[in-house]
Amino acid sequence: MAAPEDTRAGLGGAAPTPAEVKRWRQYLADERAEAAVYRDLASRRGGEEREILLALAEAEGRHEAHWIGLLGDRVGEPRKGDIRTRMLGWLARRFGSVFVLALAQRAEARSPYDADDDATRSMAADERIHEEVVRGLAARGRNRLSGTFRAAVFGANDGLVSNLALVMGVGATGVSAQYVLITGIAGLLAGALSMGAGEYVSVSSQRELLDASNPGGDSRSALPHLDVDANELALVYRARGMTEAEAATQAAAVLKDNSLAPAPADDTHEIVGTGIGAALSSFCFFASGAIIPVLPYLFGATGLTAIIISAVLVGVALLVTGAIVGLLAGASPLRRALRQLAIGFGAAAVTYLLGLLIGSWLNQGQ
Incomplete structure (x- = not known):
């Protein structure tokens, strides 16, 4: 006390x-x-x-x-x-x-x-x-959650927003519910495949860059034949950011056991999982988000009723993903949830208005 x-x-x-x-x-x-x-x-x-x-x-x-x-x-x-x-x-x-x-x-x-x-x-x-x-x-x-989990959260959010906007934009033109359903499913597949491919390329490229920073096998095989009194091994460590004195010390230590040390770890760089893992999670979670706006049409809803149900379902999902992102960022879950909702509904509202304009223009042309 x-x-x-x-x-x-x-x-x-x-x-x-x-x-x-x-x-x-x-x-x-x-x-x-x-x-x-x-x-x-x-x-x-x-x-x-x-x-x-x-x-x-x-x-x-x-x-x-x-x-x-x-x-x-x-x-x-x-x-x-x-x-x-x-x-x-x-x-x-x-x-x-x-x-x-x-x-x-x-x-x-x-x-x-x-x-x-x-x-x-x-x-x-x-x-x-x-x-x-x-x-x-x-x-x-x-940090332990790594990129696979973040790709899942953001993939789900992207699927929610993009497919809601797509469904509402197409639905606002006045086309049949069947056409909206086909469009929504096409948007789900196209978006999920695009997200998965993009995530695979991104993560695989990052891992290739990391692999390129590690010592090559040919360099290791050359160590026993270096001239102890005159060699360029110290230049390797100077190129990696060591001072001249540090590089000389490291080179001397390496020559004793003929083992080339790997590049110094970059503490600010985070390994983001495997390319396949990130791609699959992005595909699945984008699809899980993108299916939600389509659900009312799958169960037979049509017209404005289907659009309202779709918006409500997506709104709830956006609040959940926004809160999760807020927690991960150490920010207010409620504030991030409301921000996510506003962004998602804002994008959907814009495409809905554009759909109304396009539908009006098409009807006038007939």
Whole structure:
């Protein structure tokens, strides 16, 4: 528990008011719930990450002790943490994924201790640091998700927006529902194949560039025949970014065991999975998104009714994918979800208006 001199103004000797007791009990419940979340997450991890999460739980325990000290015999029956923290605990016990860490990061950012005189300065500082610690752990998880998962999320979103726009644009011209259905399926297949091919080329090209940076077999076979006193091996390492002194040291070490070291790893470069894996995920998830605007037509809906149902279904899906992207980015899931919805509906609205204009023009020409 913090020493009295570490507390802020407002912790005098007077008995706390009922409102203060209620607030302190809620803080105590929240700290206990947050500590439980970190312990649950730690139980699904090992090594350094487990140690970090347990240390966070221990820190929440210190905050818990502060509120117990203030409450004294007023602690009362254990209370439940707030709804967000309880939801985090439920997710942590069942999934323990990067999404839980992303939510925990946002929960730490919303700490009320900065504005509460009954919390200590060190507790407020702890919460700010906890946010950064959880941000770092979440970043590890985001990196592990790699490009295959991101290709899936963005592929689904592209399928939703592009095929909704296509279906609404064609439907607005007044053509039959059967024609709209055929157009939607064609758009699904064309888009999914294009996404898959593009992702395969992109990832395969990146891996080829990485392979081109590794030492070749001919270079290794030349090592035993180099002149120790006069050779160009040091130039290899200088070309890779080492200083002259570092290159000379590295070259001398390599000549001792005749093993050419690989190029230094680029920490800022992320391997994005295999070309086949990325292509398949892009194809499948684009198709899974693109099929949604077509569903009403598959089940026999026609005209404006089909367009409205299609828009509602896609709207829900856009909110979900937007929230997922927000979590992965460490941003507000709600804000990203609404932004995704606005962009998707904006594109669909433009194509719908264009379809109305084209349909009107075609009808006038008949």
